[in-house]
Amino acid sequence: MAEKIIILDFGSQYTQLIARRVRELNVYCEIHPFSKIPAFDDNVKGLILSGSPCSVRQEENPDIDLDALVGKVPILGVCYGAQLIAHKLGGEILPSEIREYGRANLSQVDQHSELMKEVNIGSQVWMSHGDTILEVPAGLKVIASTDSVRVAAFQSTEHPMWGIQFHPEVTHSDDGKKLLRNFVVHICECSQDWTPDIFVEATVEGLKERLGDDQVVLGLSGGVDSSVAAMLIHKAIGKNLHCIFVDNGLLRKNEYEDVLESYKGMGLNVKGVNASQEFYAALAGLTDPEDKRKAIGRVFIEVFDKEAHAIQNVKWLGQGTIYPDVIESVSVNGPSVTIKSHHNVGGLPEKMKMKVVEPLNTLFKDEVRRVGRTLEIDESILGRHPFPGPGLGIRILGDVTAEKVRVLQEVDHFFIKGLKDAGLYDEVWQAGAMLLPVQSVGVMGDERTYESVVALRAVASVDGMTADWCHLPYDFLAKVSNDIINRVKGVNRVVYDISSKPPATIEWE
Ligand SMILES: Nc1ncnc2c1ncn2[C@@H]1O[C@H](COP(=O)(O)OP(=O)(O)OP(=O)(O)O)[C@@H](O)[C@H]1O
Numbered sequence: 001m002a003e004k005i006i007i008l009d010f011g012s013q014y015t016q017l018i019a020r021r022v023r024e025l026n027v028y029c030e031i032h033p034f035s036k037i038p039a040f041d042d043n044v045k046g047l048i049l050s051g052s053p054c055s056v057r058q059e060e061n062p063d064i065d066l067d068a069l070v071g072k073v074p075i076l077g078v079c080y081g082a083q084l085i086a087h088k089l090g091g092e093i094l095p096s097e098i099r100e101y102g103r104a105n106l107s108q109v110d111q112h113s114e115l116m117k118e119v120n121i122g123s124q125v126w127m128s129h130g131d132t133i134l135e136v137p138a139g140l141k142v143i144a145s146t147d148s149v150r151v152a153a154f155q156s157t158e159h160p161m162w163g164i165q166f167h168p169e170v171t172h173s174d175d176g177k178k179l180l181r182n183f184v185v186h187i188c189e190c191s192q193d194w195t196p197d198i199f200v201e202a203t204v205e206g207l208k209e210r211l212g213d214d215q216v217v218l219g220l221s222g223g224v225d226s227s228v229a230a231m232l233i234h235k236a237i238g239k240n241l242h243c244i245f246v247d248n249g250l251l252r253k254n255e256y257e258d259v260l261e262s263y264k265g266m267g268l269n270v271k272g273v274n275a276s277q278e279f280y281a282a283l284a285g286l287t288d289p290e291d292k293r294k295a296i297g298r299v300f301i302e303v304f305d306k307e308a309h310a311i312q313n314v315k316w317l318g319q320g321t322i323y324p325d326v327i328e329s330v331s332v333n334g335p336s337v338t339i340k341s342h343h344n345v346g347g348l349p350e351k352m353k354m355k356v357v358e359p360l361n362t363l364f365k366d367e368v369r370r371v372g373r374t375l376e377i378d379e380s381i382l383g384r385h386p387f388p389g390p391g392l393g394i395r396i397l398g399d400v401t402a403e404k405v406r407v408l409q410e411v412d413h414f415f416i417k418g419l420k421d422a423g424l425y426d427e428v429w430q431a432g433a434m435l436l437p438v439q440s441v442g443v444m445g446d447e448r449t450y451e452s453v454v455a456l457r458a459v460a461s462v463d464g465m466t467a468d469w470c471h472l473p474y475d476f477l478a479k480v481s482n483d484i485i486n487r488v489k490g491v492n493r494v495v496y497d498i499s500s501k502p503p504a505t506i507e508w509e
């Protein structure tokens with residue numbers, strides 16, 4: 001197994017970013033809740049303590065047994081992590097006179113400190129704190145300051161341990177990447193050999209061992225995650241992998257045919273299963289988003305189960321689950337509230353007697369794409385916008401009917417084709433259209449119309465966890481709106497969604 005850095009999460013919104021930055025250095029790392037510290041083996045090379053919305057001054061603040069960790073591996077505290085170290089060693093932490101959010105500049109830097117090597121005086125750093133470390137206790141010394149914060153960074157004089165008040169993981173901290181490199185590469189001595197090639201090699205070996213001669217059924221969606229997962233498992237067990245692509249009647253226009261076509265020549269054993277009627281029957285009369293999601297999830301499992309029985313002796317269900325799915329379900333304070341029931345998480349029904357194999361559950365989406373490139377998967381699959389498993393079913397607000405699906409397929413087609421024709425598709429992280437349960441009055445050729453309203457949504461994101469709406473050119477929106485209203489029967493009004501996530505989500509249901 002690869003060398004790794006462990007990040008203990010105290011609930012900061014930036015914890016995932018720290019992980020991304022470390023991984024960009026070709027060093028593997030894992031995030032664990034502070035309350036569930038894993039056993040350290042020889043592969044663990046360093047420890048990072050994240051920020052937190054909490055304060056060390058509050059009672060029952062998130063806490064760890066630092067003494068048990070000090071000296072084992074180098075430790076870096078970031079923001080709350082730094083405050084926690086200073087606090088536990090007897091330092092004074094107080095609410096700052098001015099809360100510092102946003103940019104600051106380092107006015108003093110001890111460049112002899114290994115952590116601060118090549119970090120320049122004047123360098124911009126990003127702050128986000130209300131507490132401040134007033135004085136460092138004995139055993140710690142200050143190695144960087146800003147005009148308003150004397151203890152912007154410190155180092156232990158006795159142990160390999162550092163703390164920084166600012167956030168090196170955000171792109172707005174100029175030398176943040178240098179600082180993390182100093183920690184991970186120079187201090188923790190990680191060898192930077194965690195590359196997509198190595199990942200593929202190690203994962204395929206691991207899968208061979210785990211799966212042996214077993215049969216595996218995998219839900220293949222035409223999307224990035226399940227395609228990459230399928231190729232990895234295929235490399236390990238070849239023909240024992242049975243890929244099932246389900247037409248749930250909620251796919252995009254021509255998607256069933258196009259996806260089956262795109263898998264030709266990849267060597268995968270892919271079976272298309274048309275189960276539209278089962279999905280429509282399960283959705284009939286349902287209007288609540290969670291009820292709809294659960295019904296769709298249930299039918300997916302039924303279809304996979306039926307296919308597995310037809311093959312016989314199938315022990316595993318393969319899935320394209322990725323790291324953010326996993327992190328979201330193990331938040332700091334126990335399981336997070338359910339915003340939406342994703343159809344593929346939450347485990348399998350007892351009676352299925354299948355185990356789950358998820359080779360991508362430690363990777364972020366962009367890393368999955370990089371692994372896909374190593375596996376020489378076609379760019380048309382790797383570059384595809386994410387598309388939710390419940391498909392148009394959660395983009396048709398209210399009850400779902402075959403006719404509404406047909407209308408939305410047409411709308412979606414004009415929007416996506418428009419993006420491609422205008423060269424905008426690759427600049428948008430995800431785009432789609434929602435059919436609203438609203439009718440509006442219009443006038444077409446002097447006649448009154450009373451028809452449906454659709455909302456277009458296009459977002460910029462890195463991993464779908466947060467997103468902003470795309471500022472698509474007005475001319476483009478005008479053309480797409482025109483195309484849709486003139487050519488899709490049943491729609492007489494188009495609106496554009498300008499909500500970010502949070503507080504909205506990407507899908508409307
Ligand atoms: N139509 C489908 N047929 C079979 N399996 C599906 C289908 N839609 C989704 N799945 C399964 O559900 C999982 C989750 O879907 P999800 O949309 O998150 O991932 P993806 O489709 O692989 O990638 P992307 O996020 O790029 O769309 C997939 O990895 C796949 O295993």
Ligand SMILES: O=c1[nH]c(=O)c2[nH+]cn([C@@H]3O[C@H](COP(=O)(O)O)[C@@H](O)[C@H]3O)c2[nH]1
Binds near residue numbers: 293
């Ligand atoms: O496979 C999936 N099954 C689901 O049940 C599901 N729900 C949302 N999504 C996709 O996840 C990302 C974040 O979506 P939200 O902001 O709507 O939660 C977006 O990319 C959504 O398209 C799903 N994908």
Ligand SMILES: NC(=O)CC[C@H](N)C(=O)O
Binds near residue numbers: 078130
């Ligand atoms: N970003 C952080 O870790 C903030 C730590 C602490 N809540 C503060 O306000 O100072």
Ligand SMILES: [Mg+2]
Binds near residue numbers: 223224386387388389
């Ligand atoms: Mg998908």
